[in-house]
Each structure stands twice: as structure tokens, then as C-alpha cells.
Amino acid sequence: RENPLRQKDVVRIGCGAGFAGDRPRAALKLLHRVPSLQYLVLECLAERTFVERVEAKAAGGQGYDPRISEWMTSLLPVAVEKGVCIVTNMGGVDPLGAQDEVLKLSSKLGIHISVAVAYEYPLPSDGSSTYLGAAPIVQVLQQCRPHVIITSRVADVALFLGPMIFELGWNWNSYKELAQGAVAAHLLECGCQLTGGYYVHPGCDKLRSLPFPELLDVSLPYADISWDGKVVVAKAEGSGGEISERTCSEQLIYEVDDPSSYITPDVILDLRKVNFRELSKDKVIVSGAEAHCSPSLLLRLIPSFCGWKGWGEISYGGLYCDERANLSDKLVRSWLEESFPGIQQRILSCVIGKDSLFASPSPPVVCHEARLRVDGSFGTEEEAAALVREFGALYTNGPAGGGGIRSGIKREITLKKKLVSRDAVSWKTAFSGTQRRLECCQSNSVVCMDVLPTPSPSAKTAPAPRGVGIPLYHIAHSRTGDKGNTLNFSLIPHCTDDIARLQEVVTAKWVKNVFATAFVGQAGEAEVSVYLVEGIHSLNVVVRNVLDGGVTCSRRIDRHGKTLSDLILSQQVTFW
Structure with a gap:
């Protein structure tokens, strides 16, 4: 970018949807409960839903998310009133069709808006799609800050990173800031998984026990990101759920392979030194992300x-x-x-x-x-x-x-999956509707990043006993993610002092033995890697070639392998 201008010192971005089946009512609550929100991202395009859109379009149906009208009917009136720009990849394989639908809907609602699209161009006829980075979104915002931005297969992280780059005046080689922005985006992209959803474990894990009213009132997350890369992730003040070192750690290595090389289209992240400090019941400081380059190849x-x-x-x-x-x-x-x-x-x-x-x-x-x-x-x-x-x-x-x-x-x-040269991928942006700039507000409610308050001290948990066989449930917590035919699960000890002993037990051989019957006849092909993530004192275990082809075609009842984290935690181990 030539002479990028800083629009703001701090930008506030919320996540309104973490997947296609998320809840519009929860996003509407976030709009109402979080003041000075400037962007709301709806991340709704995964591998499974991408295939569904390809099949639907091939059959003469909608190539974009069929729920886009439902979402926009709920959110547009409040978002326009509050000056919040909605960014979403609901465009799927037909972003122009999605743009038309949103414009027709806004007309019925009596709301005059501008809707921008950003997509790979030309749209491939075979249904293939390349993960685009933040550049198309940045270009849209430079030309006309619309009320809604609809994209094709823009990477999840880039949906959040685009507004940061534009608002905070970052350049494509501002790697220190891009790293912090990208890790904030990675934490936000799955919605309530950061704030207590997909986390509560009644019965055997007291540290992950929330009363029902707390879970019912779980808040979608948002983040304040400053021009110099400071990041605070948060939930709505006074809401239910939990945002803590524990929830952030689970989400940090969710769907991550090698934590030293987490590849996004805009930057290759090193997550090993990322750490979290709790500011309050509703806010957590994020620091330690590093990056040194952007990839020369993009994933198709x-x-x-x-x-x-x-x-x-x-x-x-x-x-x-x-x-x-x-x-x-x-x-x-x-x-x-x-x-x-x-x-x-x-x-x-x-x-x-x-x-x-x-x-x-x-x-x-x-x-x-x-x-x-x-x-x-x-x-x-x-x-x-x-x-x-x-x-x-x-x-x-x-x-x-x-x-x-x-x-x-x-x-x-x-x-x-195929890696293609970045130079071989082109994209296009377009605008329709009322052409006027949407002015996002900024008020004192946005966290001042120059003087952050002293974080709250973390509660200390006792180390696991020696010489006694106990379930891993009592030692660590875990979350499983998947990409294609690969799964990964975290092992995050309740007591950081246990990490060295956990490394001694959880080896590649141990993982293969535990999951000998879980690999659906592929045990011989399974590849296991165990990575240490120093900043959160945790292990990231990656198992490749084990999901019977992946979520789009697997014969497993649990196609994603999501249940395997708890199968690991149920194993008896003995520490010495």
C-alpha cells in the first residue's frame, strides 16, 4: 500500500457468526450490548458448506448462503442505525447473487444501503475456489465504505484483518502488527468458542463448569485492536459465558497444524509465544504473536x-x-x-x-x-x-x-487441495446501492490501549499427584479441530507445572495406541506430530490421514473427529 493513512487509533470488531449454523439472535444481542462496535463479521463458509454451495449452484439453486436474508433481516436495521459495517463470506460461489438478494431485501425493509462484493475473478466454472486474503476488503473500504461487504472464499482471518489494515494504516509488510491482528482474527472467527461455547463440561471438570443461565447468556466475542498491534479480546460486559486464559488457549490452537507456521493468505504466523492475561471477567489481553513473511502460494x-x-x-x-x-x-x-x-x-x-x-x-x-x-x-x-x-x-x-x-x-x-502462485490469482470488487460513506463512530468506550490496566493474577492450580493413575480430565482440558483429512487436539494442563510430565506421556506412539481403532482402518497411514506451544504451556497434537477422507465424504458418524478430544481426556495416565 502506498502511504496508507491511519483512520483510527483503535478499531473494534465483533464476530456475529462463527459458522453457517450460528444464531442471528446472538449477533443482534452483540450489536445492542457492545457500544461503539465498528465492524461485525459473519464467518459462514467452511469446507462442508462450500461443497453444499457448489452442489446447489450446479443443480440450479443458490450458490450463496440460503440464510443470508434471515441474517440481514435481523441485523441490517440495527447495524445501519449504529453505523456498523457487516462483512461476510456468505457469497459462497455466487457473491453477485447474494448482493442482489441483500439489496432487494433492504428495499423491502425501507433501508437505503450500499453493498459491496469482493471475489475471485473470473469465477471458476469448475466450482474451484482460492482462499483470498485481506486485500480485496481493504480495496473496498478505500473506495467506498459500504454498509455490507459480501465476499466469496476469503480466508476466515482475512475477513477481520481487512478492516484492521484499512482503519489502522498498516502495510503488507507491517509484520509485527499483522501478526497481532491475525491472531485476534483467529481467536474471533469461531464465535462463542472463545467465550464459553463448546467449552463447558459438567460432571467431571469443575474448572469448565458454568451454571445454565451463564451458558444461556453466552456472548459472542469482539476485540479492540490498536494501530501498534495491542489486542484485547472481550465479551459483552456483564454477559454470561467465560472468556479467560483457558478459553483463549483452546481457541488459539483450534484447527492449527504446526503452531510455528500457521499459514494465512496475508501472513505466516508463529503462535508458539502467544500468551493471555486476564484484565477482568470480560476482557483478556493477547500478546506474543510473531510473523516474518507472507506466503508466495495460496490454497485452492x-x-x-x-x-x-x-x-x-x-x-x-x-x-x-x-x-x-x-x-x-x-x-x-x-x-x-x-x-x-x-x-x-x-x-x-x-x-x-x-x-x-x-x-x-x-x-x-x-x-x-x-x-x-x-x-x-x-x-x-x-x-x-x-x-x-x-x-x-x-x-x-x-x-x-x-x-x-x-x-x-x-x-x-x-x-x-492445490497450492497456486499468488500472482496467478486475481479478484474483483463492485458496488451497488446508495453510494455514500458509512462513518463508523469511536467513543471513550473503546479500550484505551496506551494505558492498559494491570491484569488480574491467574488462580494457581495444584500439580497432578505422582504415582497415581488418574484420567487426563483431572490434568488438562482439550479441543479438537479438523481440516480435510487431518485433525488436531490441544492438551492444556490445568497447572502449567505439569507440561513437562505431560510431554513425557503424550508421545506419537502413545497417541497411535490410544486411537488404534479410531482411525477407521487407516492406522498404518496415520502420521502423528506433537508440538509444544510455550506461551500457553500446552501441547498441540496433530494426526494426519485419519478422518476417512474428511468432512465432505467421511463414513464416520463424527465426520469432524470432534469427539476425540474427550476420548483422549478419558485415558488414565500416571505421572512420576
Whole structure:
């Protein structure tokens, strides 16, 4: 950027949605409860939802998020009144279509707004999409600060980083500031996961126990970012939930591979020294992010047909219900073999409530209800349809007392990933609607970054006892993330003094042994790396080639592998 101008000393950015299924009412609460909010980001495009948009557009439907009208109906009136710019990747693979819909909606609401779009150009005809960085958003804001910015596949972090770069006068080589801005964006992008959502664990973890009213009132997060890279992440004052070193640490390494090289389109982050200090019940200081360069290559997602899925489920209850479920599984497989010899190799079965998460063997339990799931990935639609037909035959040909059959077939798409030269990727911006600049306000309610108050001291937790076998639940907390066919899970000790002993136990070999049955026949291909994240005294464990192809085509009931963090925490370990 040539001679970038600083518009503000501090910019306040909120997250209104952390995924496509998030809650508009929660975003509306954030707009009402947080004063001087300047940008609200709706991050709604993941690998799964991207594939859904590609398929919908190919079938003649909407290539953009089908909920965009619902979101804008709820948020636009208040956002326009308060001068908040909404930034979202709901444009999917048809950002221009999304722009038209929002303009039509605003007209019905009697609100005169400008809507900008920023997207890869030309839009690829094969449905492929490249992760763009913050530059298109910065260009939009330089030309005309609209009420709404709709993008295609702009990287999650870049949705937040674009407004920071524009408002704070950063340049593309301002790596110190970009690093802090990018880590703030990474923390915000999944919404309430930073503020107590996907965190509470009643029963066995007292440190992660929140009363129901607190969880019900969980606030979406926002951040204050200063021109010199100071960052405070926060939740609405007096709201429920929790924002703390613990919640921030879980989110820091969520969906991260090597923490020394977390690649975004604008900057390659080193997260190893990031640390958190609690300012108050509602605010946390973030520091320690580093970066030294931006990547020369960008990631492109290429949708590719990978076959047909056929699946069926049936329930059994009473004595030996799990044995009847297993017998049904054997019957369906045998019937299919009569027509398609060797087809069993393409089928994955489980009994929900007993072994559906493919955890390590545990003491046998008495089942009083069981639900069989049979899931196959096939080369032809005929094979998938055959599974559905044979599964339905269990009603009159299978064991006693089976009911509640559900089944279906689906064309499956996988995402191939390719790195392309940054210079080979171009993009375009456009504007429609009322052409006027949206003036975002700034008031004294924005945290003054020059003199931050002294952080509150963290409560000290006692180290784990020596020579006693105890579940990891009592030693650490954890969160699992996924990207493609790779998962990662954090191990964050309650007492920082336990990190060295945790490293001695949690080795690559130990992880493989624990998850020997969780890798869906891929144990031999699994690659395990264990990284130390010094700033938060934690481990980041990365397991590659284990999700049966990833979220868009996996036969696992838990396609993301989200449950595996708690399966790890249930393991008994002994510290010496």
C-alpha cells in the first residue's frame, strides 16, 4: 500500500457468526450490548458448506448462503442505525447473487444501503475456489465504505484483518502488527468458542463448569485492536459465558497444524509465544504473536466427484439389543455380497452408544438400547441404492424388535487441495446501492490501549499427584479441530507445572495406541506430530490421514473427529 493513512487509533470488531449454523439472535444481542462496535463479521463458509454451495449452484439453486436474508433481516436495521459495517463470506460461489438478494431485501425493509462484493475473478466454472486474503476488503473500504461487504472464499482471518489494515494504516509488510491482528482474527472467527461455547463440561471438570443461565447468556466475542498491534479480546460486559486464559488457549490452537507456521493468505504466523492475561471477567489481553513473511502460494479448493454414499440406521431395545444390531449388520452385508461380491470392504458399521466413535476398547457395558448405522462409500449409484433396499428388508427379515429405520443415498464430493502462485490469482470488487460513506463512530468506550490496566493474577492450580493413575480430565482440558483429512487436539494442563510430565506421556506412539481403532482402518497411514506451544504451556497434537477422507465424504458418524478430544481426556495416565 502506498502511504496508507491511519483512520483510527483503535478499531473494534465483533464476530456475529462463527459458522453457517450460528444464531442471528446472538449477533443482534452483540450489536445492542457492545457500544461503539465498528465492524461485525459473519464467518459462514467452511469446507462442508462450500461443497453444499457448489452442489446447489450446479443443480440450479443458490450458490450463496440460503440464510443470508434471515441474517440481514435481523441485523441490517440495527447495524445501519449504529453505523456498523457487516462483512461476510456468505457469497459462497455466487457473491453477485447474494448482493442482489441483500439489496432487494433492504428495499423491502425501507433501508437505503450500499453493498459491496469482493471475489475471485473470473469465477471458476469448475466450482474451484482460492482462499483470498485481506486485500480485496481493504480495496473496498478505500473506495467506498459500504454498509455490507459480501465476499466469496476469503480466508476466515482475512475477513477481520481487512478492516484492521484499512482503519489502522498498516502495510503488507507491517509484520509485527499483522501478526497481532491475525491472531485476534483467529481467536474471533469461531464465535462463542472463545467465550464459553463448546467449552463447558459438567460432571467431571469443575474448572469448565458454568451454571445454565451463564451458558444461556453466552456472548459472542469482539476485540479492540490498536494501530501498534495491542489486542484485547472481550465479551459483552456483564454477559454470561467465560472468556479467560483457558478459553483463549483452546481457541488459539483450534484447527492449527504446526503452531510455528500457521499459514494465512496475508501472513505466516508463529503462535508458539502467544500468551493471555486476564484484565477482568470480560476482557483478556493477547500478546506474543510473531510473523516474518507472507506466503508466495495460496490454497485452492477443487471439488471432485468421489462416488456415492448409501446409509441406513435401525434401533433395537431391551436385552441383548446390541447383539441384534450386530446380527443385522452381518445380514445386510451378506445380502449385498450376493449381488456385489467384495462390496463389504466399502462399508463401515457401528452401534451408536457402544462403538460408533471408534474409541479404544473399554470395559463392556450393558446396552438397553442400540442403534445400528451402516455407511458405505461406493463407485456407483446402483450400489448405494442396493444398500438402502437391503437395509429396509430388515423390517421383515432381520432380528426381532427393530424399528425407526432411516436411510438415504447421496452423491459425494471431496475437496482436492492445490497450492497456486499468488500472482496467478486475481479478484474483483463492485458496488451497488446508495453510494455514500458509512462513518463508523469511536467513543471513550473503546479500550484505551496506551494505558492498559494491570491484569488480574491467574488462580494457581495444584500439580497432578505422582504415582497415581488418574484420567487426563483431572490434568488438562482439550479441543479438537479438523481440516480435510487431518485433525488436531490441544492438551492444556490445568497447572502449567505439569507440561513437562505431560510431554513425557503424550508421545506419537502413545497417541497411535490410544486411537488404534479410531482411525477407521487407516492406522498404518496415520502420521502423528506433537508440538509444544510455550506461551500457553500446552501441547498441540496433530494426526494426519485419519478422518476417512474428511468432512465432505467421511463414513464416520463424527465426520469432524470432534469427539476425540474427550476420548483422549478419558485415558488414565500416571505421572512420576
